[in-house]
Amino acid sequence: MAIKGVLLDIAGVLYDGDTVVPGAIEGMQALRAAGLPLRLVTNTTRQPKRMLLDQLRRLGFEVAEGELFTATEALVAYLVRERLRPLLLVHANLDEEFAALDRERPNAVVVGDAAERFTYPRLNAAFRLLVDGAPLLAIATNRYFGEADGLSLDAGPFVAALEYAAAAQAILFGKPAPAFFQAVLNDLGASPAEAWMIGDDVEADVNGALVLGLRATLVRTGKFRTGDVERISEGGSCVADLSEAVQALLKVSNGA
CATH class of the missing domain: 3.40.50.1000 (HAD superfamily/HAD-like)
Structure with a gap:
């Protein structure tokens, strides 16, 4: 075919x-x-779509905005559609993707590659929401990714930890x-x-x-x-x- x-x-x-x-x-x-x-x-959950497009073009790739699909886009659309207020465990660079959403009194947990933001207080706050019935929404569940100095933990291990602790099942939005x-x-x-x-x-x-x-x-x-x-x-x-x-x-x- x-x-x-x-x-x-x-x-x-x-x-x-x-x-x-x-x-x-x-x-x-x-x-x-x-x-x-x-x-x-x-x-990728360390860069918003804007930054990804800028990087691709700076490196010499000709890419139209409509040719780029991110897992974050799919998740944000779901949050809007379901009128959910997210508690975010995401990288600081990704905050702009969620800027238009209501985040007061969160009733959903969103997990991406939060890097240094994966602190005990933030993970525990997410855990408590999940135990009370909030949905667990994973931008991606990749185990690791490559950096210049070697492999690094991605979001997947942290999603798995929250699933285990709260007896929850994440909804996955990326590959x-x-x-x-x-x-x-x-x-x-x-x-x-x-x-x-x-x-x-x-x-x-x-x-x-x-x-x-x-x-x-x-x-x-x-x-x-x-x-x-x-x-x-x-x-x-x-x-x-x-x-x-x-x-x-x-x-x-x-x-x-």
Whole structure:
């Protein structure tokens, strides 16, 4: 079946920190030259959409605002729709995404990668709300992410701790949630079989996409670790980087 849309993870696939992954810009250009619609999808919770767009453009990637999908956007839309008042466990950079919401007398808990904001008093306040019945809303549940000096804990371990303590089940808004992938597919006007996901996270990017029926490729950049290859679900693939993934994708798209 023809490819009608490509989903690209950002951090670790397009860039590492402030360094462009070799071949990433050329890979995106090749996809555009082939006429394939792109959507950049990310669970990143240390930067609002505005900062992500600025960074991508500063590094040389041409990206329209409508091509970038963030898990935070999906969660904020849910808060507005359900008229929820969040207690935020998020990074300071992300505060602006929630600025328009009522946060008095919170009745929901929102968790992202809060970094130094993951203090005992803040976690305990969240725990008490959850015990009283507030929903636990996770922007993402990634276990870790890559930084210049090595891997760092992401939001997932803290979501799991709150789930365990409060006997709660988090609602997930980012990858690998099927609803997140489906929202991107709806925007592309593509079925799962007509879309291809490329990422560096075997669980959130690759296996999450495969569950919904997308094709998916893991790249050996970013947070990739050797053992990840054995964890790829049936139907997934693994290549060196985005440039090689694009070559394979274009062969399929061209019927080679």
